[in-house]
Amino acid sequence: MANPREDNDLISLLVDASAEDLSVLVDYITNSGKGRISLDNEIMSKLIAAQARKLFTEAERLFIAHEIQLFGGNTLVNLMRRGQGVVYREILCDVADHLKVSYHKSDAVVAIENGVLVSMASRAWEKMSDAEKQELLDSLGVKSVGLGQAALMAIIAAIRSTGFAAYRFAAIAAQAIARQILGRGLAFGATGGLMRGISLLLGPIGLTITGVWTITDMASPAYRVTVPCVIQLAYMRQKQLARFCPDCHIPNTAEAKFCCECGTKLPTEEQ
Template sequence: MAYRYDPDLEFLEKIDSVDLNDLVSCLTHDKDGSARLTEELTGTELFKKHHPDHHQYWELIAAEIQCFGANTFVTLFRGGKGVEYREILIDVCDKMKVNYNKDSSVEVIENNLLLKVLKDALDKMPADELRKLAESVGMKNIHLFTPESMLGVFQAVFRAGGFKSYQLTLVIVNAILKAMIGRGLSFAGNAALTRSVAVLTGPIGWAITGAWTAVDIASAAYRVTIPAVIQIAALRQKHLYGRQADDISFS
């Protein structure tokens, strides 16, 4: 296993070890907590020496993601370098039937993936739940609570970036992961960030269950790459929001 330089994963170098816990757990353990037979990370000398200080071997974490992605593409040389993250993300989006522009940045494509999940959830939510969801993430003066209008609002939130985009990402990712792997993000415990999780968990869980069943049958590698991509999207938003907050504090 060797890391292929990947501009879309380089930000992991800036992520604290504690925030990498969920991603490492996803790569090394199944949903039931048993060790993955195909993972290589825990057998490396750096992992054995520094675990759980994940920051010390972030490149190996990235390499493991790339190699699981290579499995998805039926790459013959499992022990070598995998594929770049963009290719993995696009493969996941194709599997989940996400509408995206392949020339967009990975951040935009990740947001399209999350919006697809959110759209499926919104379509199942009655008007009173849509209203609660809007209020829980601080949206006011919304007079027409329909899935279409709400999705438009959330698209605008993602485009604007900042705290609201970060909050919405964590809420969606937390609910998705609970539905997929039985546990949410450990760094999403801040009540100000996740107070709308209770509103979203049910609908997103229903939307994911059907899609997850089909994906699960298709390939075991997707059991890793889909939740890994979802978690990387959350880590990226956390990183971007942190940089924005630092820029404001020093301006």
């Protein structure tokens, strides 16, 4: 079995990920266990077994990385690279180009992922009712006067940052996509209280978010894997970057010393 390409943007994220988050990626890769023509049956069996026991070894996490890399390149490119696929940054940029997301080649991976999320928010905003717009603003903790262009700009600025709004919208987007494609949502674990409101957003707002995808967006078999994987990985990265308050479980920016919600002193890395 081939090993994944060296890819810190992807592998470091998968190494620290929860079994619940990895399980979503496995379903995208394996078509919920139905299999794909380009997927090795032995690897699929190993991933489904790990998913069932809710425990992924280091080797199985690398299998996930390898399969995502393979889906990111076309057959000829993968053959020329001896089955190594393409690194996650190339996959992300390809998805961003496909979805017509603006970014700079020098941008960090998290900035490009946030650009994809901003694109989702902007496209969905145009289709939302005023009530849905206000509900989204409230859910993200974004303050704005009115529901016009200034409100959308405030949401975009919030998503481009780390912290509550960025994490919350990434979770909303990943939850909506998982519900649409897999028929189930995400598991939020210790932050379940914080994310409980997402179930309410998966009514009209959730349908609006998933409704921004066009037939062209998901026409290619590869994009049916890479687009939802990028959304899930963007959510996982926001969760990894956020510093969760030990008392109220609100995510804060990496630089925060006190919780933005309850004022509790946040533990340092040494603690």
